[in-house]
Amino acid sequence: MKVTKYSGELVHYDEQKLINSLRKSGADQAMAETIVKEIESEMYEGISSKRIYKRAYQLLKNISNVHAARYNLRTALLGLGPAGFFFEKFIAKVMKEQGFQTKISITLNGKCISHEIDVLLLKNDIVSMIECKFHSGQDAKSDVKVPMYILSRFNDLKDKKYDLFSAKRSISKCIIVTNNKFTTDAIQFGECSGLSMLSWDYPQKNGIKDLVDRFRVYPVTCLTTLTKAEKDQLLILDCITIKDLIQHPDYLKTIELSHNRTINVLKEANQLTN
Secondary structure, eight states, X not given: OEEEOTTSOXXXXXXXXXXXXXXXXXXXXXXXXXXXXXXXXXXXXXXXXXXXXXXXXXXXXXXXXXXXXXXXXXXXXXXXXXXXXXXXXXXXXXXXXXTOEEEEEEEXXXXXXXXXXXXXXEETTEEEEEEEEOOSSTTOEEOTHHHHHHHHXXXXXXXXXXXXXXXXXXXXXXXXXXXXXXXXXXXXXXXXXXXXXXXXXXXXXXXXXXXXXXXXXXXXXXXXXXXXXXXXXXXXXXXOBHHHHHHOTHXXXXXXXXXXXXXXXXHHHHHHHO
């Protein structure tokens, strides 16, 4: 059986890969195998991976909203677009969970020109700059031109000192972050040039998906008990993560959710963080 990927490429269907993705969402082996059998009974030659994903999500949601929310994480990151400003805020939240002080959207004058930096970090007296590359489609990858361009910006900034985090400091590290993936050449160039790279699945076992699960810093866009319009309203209110929502439940009153729906949303949010 052949499956059509997001890019249009035809590949062999991999049952174990689908089972593994369901298991990572929290489903047990029996639950994952039951869902896979249901999907396989509906499959046909050339079926899109997007259709398989949507069907798996629906079946998972019938069993557990929390499992479905975790399974929906990569799509939820796309919901932080289309411009990517909310993605930058989300990455700052992920870094804050790891003990960094953060600042977003800072403009600094380099040696040659001025630069708007997406996120600045401080930890152990080391200042790092983060440049985010947001893609609105799952098949897009950040190629080698991205780290080449960002390296030139970093080089224009690193030799100067700035008033950062209440002291005169220089930027000594640069991190490139994308919600999707990097090409092999991009990773090779970045590593060779001393840049740090963070994508959906890179570094291995320490990519965005791993950090989100480890620190329970899920975006509000992964919640299954909210509509897309409601999620967009929360983002505009600066409610970026589920932890933000738990800390400030009045956001749900602001977007005029009913009492019963508010209970359901907060229940799902608390289950995800716990």
